[in-house]
Amino acid sequence: MIGDSKVLIWTAAEVEDGATPAEHLPYVREILAWAGRYLVSPNPELGRNGPVCPYTQPSLHKGLFYLAALTTTNGETDVRDAIQSLRSWYERLSNRISPSDRELLTILLVLPQLDHQDSTALDELQREAKDEFVADGLMIGQFHPVCDQPGLWNEKFKALRAPVPLLAIRKLVVFDLPFLMDNAVHAESYFRRFAPDIPPRIRGQLVKRLAGNEKSLQTA
Incomplete structure (x- = not known):
């Protein structure tokens, strides 16, 4: 113990x-x-x-x-x-x-x-x-x-x-992205950790798009 x-x-x-x-x-x-x-x-x-x-x-x-x-x-x-x-x-x-x-x-x-x-x-x-x-x-x-x-x-x-x-x-782990897509802060943390070579501006756009798509699916 x-x-x-x-x-x-x-x-x-x-x-x-x-x-x-x-x-x-x-x-x-x-x-x-x-x-x-x-x-x-x-x-x-x-x-x-x-x-x-x-x-x-x-x-x-x-x-x-x-x-x-x-x-x-x-x-x-x-x-x-x-x-x-x-x-x-x-x-x-x-x-x-x-x-x-x-x-x-x-x-x-x-x-x-x-x-x-x-x-x-x-x-x-x-x-x-x-x-x-x-x-x-x-x-x-x-x-x-x-x-x-x-x-x-x-x-x-x-x-x-x-x-x-x-x-x-x-x-x-890298497979956790689907569990983080409903929150832009979490998605940003994910991409910063697993895709650090993506430029910050592009990464931010990607996060917004993914989070937006997730919200659309939830309200569809």
């Missing part, structure tokens, strides 16, 4: 072995089981071939899949502070592994204290954090029992539903 006064972090192996405080163990174990069952498997409603998350199985296999929780469950730990702390821990863990494996590093912050019937609070936490995370080359996504965000390949498939509210952190 690693962590600080705001967040605790365990490897998947530690969770499997029960090396987790009793107050956290049921929730992180439930999410680990869900990840090993749902994220690694194909789903006929997904809209594409392959597992729901193509990175989860390799991440588990290489021991780069972590689960985290707030240090306390009585509301004394601020979730926003924990998210910032977790971002710092992610960078530290990333620096310990080879560059070729960094895209497999994943941390799931399990948040059972949030409302399981209403995803508003979790959605807001994710929105608040995403600008800074994407600018730093990271993705932060939300999963919730009633998350209504449509799937990328099938709008009727609610891919981001999980038995316990959580935030997932991983490295931003």
